[in-house]
Amino acid sequence: MGRFESGSYVLIMDNDTIAAISTPVGIGGIGIIKISGKNAKNIVSLIFRKSKSKNTKRFLEESHKVYHGHIVDPDSKKAIDEVLLTVMLAPHSYTGEDVVEINVHSGIFLLKTILNIVLTKGARIAEPGEFTKRAFINGRIDLTQAEAIIDIINAKSIKALEIANAQVDGELRNHVEKTLNILNNIFVKIEAAIDFPDAEECVSLEADIIIIENVVINKLNELISGYNEGHVIREGIKLVIAGRPNVGKSSLMNSLLQKERAIVTSIPGTTRDVIEETIIISGIPAIISDTAGLHDTIDPVESIGIKKAREQINNSDVILFVIDASSSFNEDDRRLFESIKNKLLIVVYNKIDLLTENHSFEICEEIKKYPMVKVSSLYNTGMDCLKENIKEIVIKDIDYSRLDIVPNLRQKIALEKCLENMVLVSKGIKDMLPYELISIDLAEAIESLNQVVGNMAKPDLLDQIFSRFCIGK
Numbered sequence: 001m002g003r004f005e006s007g008s009y010v011l012i013m014d015n016d017t018i019a020a021i022s023t024p025v026g027i028g029g030i031g032i033i034k035i036s037g038k039n040a041k042n043i044v045s046l047i048f049r050k051s052k053s054k055n056t057k058r059f060l061e062e063s064h065k066v067y068h069g070h071i072v073d074p075d076s077k078k079a080i081d082e083v084l085l086t087v088m089l090a091p092h093s094y095t096g097e098d099v100v101e102i103n104v105h106s107g108i109f110l111l112k113t114i115l116n117i118v119l120t121k122g123a124r125i126a127e128p129g130e131f132t133k134r135a136f137i138n139g140r141i142d143l144t145q146a147e148a149i150i151d152i153i154n155a156k157s158i159k160a161l162e163i164a165n166a167q168v169d170g171e172l173r174n175h176v177e178k179t180l181n182i183l184n185n186i187f188v189k190i191e192a193a194i195d196f197p198d199a200e201e202c203v204s205l206e207a208d209i210i211i212i213e214n215v216v217i218n219k220l221n222e223l224i225s226g227y228n229e230g231h232v233i234r235e236g237i238k239l240v241i242a243g244r245p246n247v248g249k250s251s252l253m254n255s256l257l258q259k260e261r262a263i264v265t266s267i268p269g270t271t272r273d274v275i276e277e278t279i280i281i282s283g284i285p286a287i288i289s290d291t292a293g294l295h296d297t298i299d300p301v302e303s304i305g306i307k308k309a310r311e312q313i314n315n316s317d318v319i320l321f322v323i324d325a326s327s328s329f330n331e332d333d334r335r336l337f338e339s340i341k342n343k344l345l346i347v348v349y350n351k352i353d354l355l356t357e358n359h360s361f362e363i364c365e366e367i368k369k370y371p372m373v374k375v376s377s378l379y380n381t382g383m384d385c386l387k388e389n390i391k392e393i394v395i396k397d398i399d400y401s402r403l404d405i406v407p408n409l410r411q412k413i414a415l416e417k418c419l420e421n422m423v424l425v426s427k428g429i430k431d432m433l434p435y436e437l438i439s440i441d442l443a444e445a446i447e448s449l450n451q452v453v454g455n456m457a458k459p460d461l462l463d464q465i466f467s468r469f470c471i472g473k
């Protein structure tokens with residue numbers, strides 16, 4: 001273990017050499033075993049037999065080199081697999097430590113055998129995320145970048161991938177650091193006024209209040225609102241298909257997915273459980289849930305399905321409220337509509353293929369205020385129009401140009417905390433509260449912003465105070 005002291009905080013750094021299989025364990029062309037730490041080079045020197053080549057002198061001493069050879073069993077000295085070894089030396093590696101990657105043929109038994117040999121030679125198995133954690137502790141990346149790496153792995157659409165990549169490049173960090181700079185400068189002034197009351201009259205926060213309100217608070221609001229849009233892109237829009245039994249919800253699900261995913265029958269109450277699938281609409285993932293038909297029932301199984309449907313409705317971004325154009329708008333439709341009318345809603349007028357020319361359909365006036373799409377799930381008509389409507393009400397307001405700075409939930413909560421404190425700071429300055437009180441809120445705001453990027457250490461404020469103020473007189 002090593003200790004890295006930074007301000008009043010101590011980061012505990014583990015000196016073990018760690019190893020893990022970095023690719024999915026299964027049968028495939030290539031599998032990778034990654035080793036990171038001081039002992040990485042030594043471990044591979046014990047188990048790797050390099051193919052003959054003229055240039056053997058600087059083996060394992062040069063960074064960013066690939067070597068061809070075999071992994072050998074340390075006891076029997078027999079070759080286990082033909083491999084490629086990639087060497088990336090500290091500090092120019094993912095973790096900032098010496099990293100060696102062994103590209104082996106991918107088979108579960110083979111990968112595990114080679115990993116075991118690596119472990120017997122002095123590495124320990126890495127914990128989940130430990131390579132990235134080391135990259136953070138070694139200052140290679142900040143927390144926004146570390147979290148973005150997880151987002152890249154989980155990305156479900158090209159847009160989500162773009163956001164995550166921008167975050168890895170440090171876009172959010174840049175914005176947060178600019179704001180931190182401003183807050184630290186104000187903090188320095190206030191601390192100076194507290195510590196050196198004689199100089200208090202030199203401290204004016206008039207200009208700062210304008211910056212706090214027009215720059216800091218605006219930026220924080222912008223970042224926080226960006227979360228909602230980013231959240232939709234990252235995690236997908238949650239679309240729930242709801243309606244009374246037999247109106248064609250499952251048929252609509254199948255038609256949108258273009259596959260027979262949900263069971264369709266003419267018997268009301270066919271769907272009991274929630275069925276979820278993902279489709280991409282305008283580059284954004286949409287998670288669609290087909291649910292049980294909502295109505296009064298004493299059937300215990302159906303009742304459970306209806307309870308689950310209600311839960312889905314509560315957690316939805318948009319509800320596709322399906323009504324059957326070939327039958328009248330009845331009490332079940334009306335009751336369901338009443339319970340969902342405050343949510344984002346698209347009325348899907350299904351089975352239009354059954355309509356005769358002179359058919360008129362009575363629905364309550366209130367429904368006409370909502371977007372309505374006429375479809376036939378049986379004949380797959382109207383689906384493009386429905387997707388356009390979904391796009392219109394959920395996706396159209398997304399400002400793609402802003403998506404380089406989208407925080408995740410943890411970051412959003414920290415930004416909200418910062419905003420809350422900055423509103424108090426601004427009020428405190430206007431109300432001419434004692435500097436000691438303003439300073440408490442400002443310190444909390446700074447701490448929250450530091451949490452966003454993962455800065456544990458507060459800047460050495462005293463140094464800053466002396467360097468910027470002529471206090472020695």
Ligand SMILES: Nc1nc2c(ncn2[C@@H]2O[C@H](COP(=O)(O)OP(=O)(O)OP(=O)(O)O)[C@@H](O)[C@H]2O)c(=O)[nH]1
Nearest residue numbers: 245246247248249250251269270271293351377378
């Ligand atoms: N003519 C016509 N029939 C349809 C259409 N959509 C669904 N149906 C029929 O309506 C019946 C019910 O369809 P489902 O998709 O199972 O209806 P549901 O709303 O999922 O029903 P529950 O799961 O029981 O609540 C089936 O016989 C379908 O073939 C349509 O657009 N036109």
Ligand SMILES: [Mg+2]
Nearest residue numbers: 249250270271
């Ligand atoms: Mg169904």
